[in-house]
Amino acid sequence: MIYTQKNLSDNLFERVFSSDVSENELKWHKDRENRLVEVLNDSDWYFQMDNKLPIPLNKGLKFEIPKETYHRVIKGTSDLKILIRETF
Amino acid sequence: MDEYILSEDLAVWFGKKKKKKGSKQPKGPWVNICRKKKGGGHPPCGRKDADKGAYPVCRAAGVAGRMSQSEKDSACRRKRKKEKNDGKSGKGQSPSPIKIKNYKKSKNESMNLKNIIREGINNIILQKNVISEELKYHFENNISITDNIFRHGSEKYFDIVNEARELHKKGYSFDEFDIEILESEVGTFVNTTEGKIPLDFPFEYESSLNEGKKKKKKDPPIGKPKSGGSKKWYVYVRNPKTGKIKKISYGSSTMTAKWNDPAARKSFAARHQCHKKKDRTKAGYWACRAHKDFGKNVSGRYW
Numbered sequence: 350m351i352y353t354q355k356n357l358s359d360n361l362f363e364r365v366f367s368s369d370v371s372e373n374e375l376k377w378h379k380d381r382e383n384r385l386v387e388v389l390n391d392s393d394w395y396f397q398m399d400n401k402l403p404i405p406l407n408k409g410l411k412f413e414i415p416k417e418t419y420h421r422v423i424k425g426t427s428d429l430k431i432l433i434r435e436t437f
Numbered sequence: 438m439d440e441y442i443l444s445e446d447l448a449v450w451f452g453k454k455k456k457k458k459g460s461k462q463p464k465g466p467w468v469n470i471c472r473k474k475k476g477g478g479h480p481p482c483g484r485k486d487a488d489k490g491a492y493p494v495c496r497a498a499g500v501a502g503r504m505s506q507s508e509k510d511s512a513c514r515r516k517r518k519k520e521k522n523d524g525k526s527g528k529g530q531s532p533s534p535i536k537i538k539n540y541k542k543s544k545n546e547s548m549n550l551k552n553i554i555r556e557g558i559n560n561i562i563l564q565k566n567v568i569s570e571e572l573k574y575h576f577e578n579n580i581s582i583t584d585n586i587f588r589h590g591s592e593k594y595f596d597i598v599n600e601a602r603e604l605h606k607k608g609y610s611f612d613e614f615d616i617e618i619l620e621s622e623v624g625t626f627v628n629t630t631e632g633k634i635p636l637d638f639p640f641e642y643e644s645s646l647n648e649g650k651k652k653k654k655k656d657p658p659i660g661k662p663k664s665g666g667s668k669k670w671y672v673y674v675r676n677p678k679t680g681k682i683k684k685i686s687y688g689s690s691t692m693t694a695k696w697n698d699p700a701a702r703k704s705f706a707a708r709h710q711c712h713k714k715k716d717r718t719k720a721g722y723w724a725c726r727a728h729k730d731f732g733k734n735v736s737g738r739y740w
Binding site for chain 2: 360373397400401419436437
């Protein structure tokens, strides 16, 4: 598993990406649901949407990932903790 | 004479058996890295009809998994180029083996005179040309064109290659790996009856061509409870007020349902006030009716 997840409710998850994860496992992918993401800790990880440049995942950053859109996270040196809210 | 014992297992090569702990033998089976399977990975090495298609470029699955997409592209391009140079294009030819490249570049490459001159020329070319934010990002972060930051096959991926190619034509110096891409036809498309096809680009052609034709993704089945999810069961319902689909997870995954025990059933129904649960968008509605969906031979009314 590339992350550990705590289900806070049906559509609210707290997810932690470990710094031990291999970069090869963090692939471009799409999700079925729209997602609202909030970064919970300071890290040197990056997030990248398709056809856009990567953005640093700083603590407190909130952004939306529309469903069926390619995106990926780029590994940093520390753990990354995020809050995900799924909407249909 | 030195004795060399090869301790490799043929079944591991074919992916029929897991390799032993500590074994250096790569994980099988061998796959064709120039093709992609739908849903990820590569198809097995070899072709059903040897007269159709190009010679595959095969690597053990374990090795393929460690190669980046650009390394795979490079291997496929070199194979095709070697076949062309050896005059082995077309049917009935023997394969042209290619050398395995060591893709690791030395990180602390010393700045010799050649590099200083190269950098100077590059700076002059950059001053004379307007470059995109995206290509600038690559230069500023020392990301090569081979390691393109954009998704392999995306619009920006090809834009970066084409923009870098223009700079290369104007004399900007790239490393040998980048030049290999820039001197290929990556980023060029041809229009065919089946759609737009990228040249020199190993790609999942079928799925890319069909992408535009794909039907709109179906909604999940509404009102059909299933096992799994974050709790014991889940069901998708449409909220009549908003028209949106909502996923409802319900049922404790740590407790067992005692539907065939009348006392337990009565107690559950009373505790959860099942007779009042009429809103299909609430977990309670589905929890009170779970016996209908998942119970076996549950007789009588629940409450």
